[in-house]
Amino acid sequence: MLESTRVTVSTREQLLRSAARLFREQGFHGTSVAEIASAAGITKSSLYHHFASKQALLGEILEDTVSRATPAVEAIAAADLPAAERLREAARCHVVELIHDQDKVACFVEEGRYLAPELREVFVAKRDRYEQSFRRILADGVRSGELRPVSVGLASLAVLGMCNSVVHWYQSSGPLSVETVAEEFADLAVKSLLREQPSGGAEPGGRSLVGSSASGTVPA
Amino acid sequence: MLESTRVTVSTREQLLRSAARLFREQGFHGTSVAEIASAAGITKSSLYHHFASKQALLGEILEDTVSRATPAVEAIAAADLPAAERLREAARCHVVELIHDQDKVACFVEEGRYLAPELREVFVAKRDRYEQSFRRILADGVRSGELRPVSVGLASLAVLGMCNSVVHWYQSSGPLSVETVAEEFADLAVKSLLREQPSGGAEPGGRSLVGSSASGTVPA
DNA sequence: GTCTATAAACGGATAGAC
DNA sequence: GTCTATCCGTTTATAGAC
Incomplete structure (x- = not known):
């Protein structure tokens, strides 16, 4: 580390980023190897010097994602805190990570199913391990x-499904900050499962002064 | 209606069903016209007698879905009931419809984005109208x-995202009935947003006799 | 590490016979 | 309504020069 911060990126990483963006926008099967190479500024043939196949490219995108996200939620799951607080923190962390590398995570959520059988087996195992922290x-x-005494399997899928959906509509150029979305979704997750509401004591049917709390409209 | 119940299906409808199943399993771009035709028992050329293009096939799948689901939720949204009850019923209805025609709805959720620009505009408008009932x-x-005074935009996306995720893992051959899943998810949606819990009065930190309420494990 | 050129297969879609 | 045969652009991937 002689240089303070590297702004240039290896061709290899550039290819991964271009691939993730295109896979997200057009789908794995809707994206050609030539497009990926072109987006990274090289030719199709040069791409094959860095990756053995289109499948290998997808596999590495998914690997990047899961290897970064798993340690974080596992630490939260193992923390010495009440379950509700760990749930809030895990959901918040999940959404933040998801937005932080939205293209790659979108591939994880949407395109992982297109992995070839051999690679898919590994992928499913790692995804299951990640979800295990929530369960x-x-x-x-x-x-x-x-x-509440809910089905743990169903509730985990519900929480993860809710949080994952952020990947489809969030735009960092939009009015909503990462933190706003992460905290609102974590709050929904916790409140949907909490046995007792730490209620302020308002009566049912009472009025609220607030119509819609967050500032802006949400993009389609 | 001279015959009591039609068990045979028109070639056209058979093509739509085959296409929906394959689009769901392999993605729109991962499925060839020849595969669809073959699954319906005809050749690729014959398919073009029924549909002008692969795009037209996708467009009609989405149209089928939205035209069946929209009236139901709009009736619920307009009903003279408390919002919490309408939310519960709309979420329940959404999940039931989703499972009822899972292949086509999966196309609606996942593959609609691959519609050609002209058709996509119509699709997005109809999807927005559907979501408008929830908002x-x-x-x-x-x-x-x-x-609770949440952001209506964010909360709608959260509820729909949570419910839509069912399409990815539900298997009618599994241990969970449609009703179980629909009611559990509707319950989660309502409880995440309700201002006051109609609590039974148990104390926080109290014990539950129930470890996991629903019967079986959930498929990956 | 990147290129040009090419292989070999597959894609959506059409023509025209029956 | 379904078929066989075909068009032609695009696909993933490789060979081999620089």
Whole structure:
């Protein structure tokens, strides 16, 4: 590390980024190797010097994603905190990571199913391990009575499905900050499962002064 | 209607069903016209007698879906009921319809973005109109104070994202009934947004006898 | 590490016979 | 309505020069 911050990126990483963006926009099968190479500023043939196949490109995008996200949620799941707080933090972390590298995560969520059988097996195992952290938190919360006695399997899929959907509409150029979205979604996840509301004491049917809390409209 | 129940299906409808199944499994761009025709028991050329293009096939799948689902949720949104009850019913209805024609709805959720620009404009407008029913219910609930003062835009996307995710993992051959999933998800949606929990009075930190309420494990 | 050239297969779509 | 045969552009991937 002789240089302070590297702004240039290796051709290899540039190819991964271009591929992730195009796979997200057009789908894995809707994107040609030539397009990826062109977006990275080289020819199709040169791409094959860096990656053995289009499949290998997708595989590495998914690997990048899961290897970065898994340690973070596993640490949260293992923390010495009430389940509701761990759930909030895990959901928040999930959304933040998702937006941080939106193209690659979108590939993880949407295009992972197009991996060839051999690679897909590994992918599914790693995805399951990631999701296991959420199931663990929910199971803890249900066992302790902190959370409602829901089906842990269903509720985990619901929370993850809700959070993952952010990848389809969030635009960093839009009015909503990463933190706003992450905290709102984490809040929805926790409140949907909490046994007791730490209520302010307002009566049912009471009025609210607020019509819509967040500032802007949400892009389609 | 001289015959009681038609078990045979027109070639045209058979093509739509085959296309929806294959688009769902392999993606729009990952499916060839020849595969669709073959799955319906005819040749590629014969398919072009029924549909002008692969795009037209996708367009009609989406049209089928939206034209069946929209009236149902619009009736619910307009009903003279508390917002929380309308939300529960709309979410339940959404999940039931989604599972009822899972292949076509999966195309609606996942493959609609691959429509050619002209057709996509119509598609997006119809999808927005569908989602508008959810926003309307949520806005009513927030205005009346029945629901928490959340951002209606964000919360609608959260609820729909959560419900739509069912399309990715539900298997009718699995242990979970349509009704179980629909009611659990509707419950999560309502509880995430309700201002006051109609609580049974258990104390926070209390114990539950139930580890996991639904019967079986959930498929990956 | 990048290029030009090319292989070999597959894609959507059409022509025209029956 | 379905077929066989075909057009022709595009696809993934490779060979081999620089």
